Amino acid sequence: MGKSENTLIALEAALERIAKGKPKHIPTTRKLSVRAVEEEASLGNGSGYYYPEFVEKVKKTKANIATDNGIHVQTDIQSVRSKLNEQKRIKQNYKEKYESIKDQLALFAAAQHHLNDKLVQALARIDDLNYENIDLRKQLAKANRNNITALK
Template identity: 70%
Template sequence: MSKSENTRLVLEAALERIKQGKPKRIPAHRKLSVRAVEEEANLGNGSGYYYPDFVEKVKQTKVEIAENKGEIVQPEILTVRTKLKEQKRIKDNYKAKYEAEREKLALFAAAQHHLNDKLIQALARVDDLEYEKAELCKEIARMKRSNITAIHNK
């Protein structure tokens, strides 16, 4: 027997143990995959893919196990389409949330700008009033000085 035939026999035996629910090296609840069979056979990653008919056998066994459990096995293209639709839905959801938050930010920025403008106007008005107050104080001082009469000693 060649090394290739030995490897194939080891893979077949590992698949059979998994199929019977009595694996030695992997948990019994683990999903069936080529990688799981490789680990059960104590072989390297990707060694099962050298045998395309074995890969098909693993896929067929997976379908059979799912049918025995009463599960519906979707073709791979439908699974991919379902995942794509889910990702699109999530993306659209995040996009809608992003746009809503962006609108809130724009409103906040506009309100901030409006308040800043009002503050600048109020500070300018305060400066005007302080200048007017100073002028009035000078005017009052001048008026009081003009009402002062000299007291002469006679």
């Protein structure tokens, strides 16, 4: 037997153990995949992909286990479509949040501009009142000076 045949036998045995639910090297809760079978067989990463028939066998076994458990197995196209729909939903959600926050920002900017305008008007009014106060103090001082009578 060559090395290739030994590797394939080890992979087959590992797949068999996982399918029966009694793996030696991986947890029983781990999902079935080519990588899980490679780890169960104590082989390197990617060594199972040299055997396309074996990869197909893993996929069929996975589908059989899923149907035995009552789980509907999706085809590749269905799973890609469901992921795409999920991504579209997430993108739409973020877009709605972005638009909402953008509208809030516009309202805050308008309020800020309005308050800034009111502040400028108030400061101008304060300056006007200060000048008026100075003028009134001068007039009061002048009136008080005119009311001074000489003592005899």
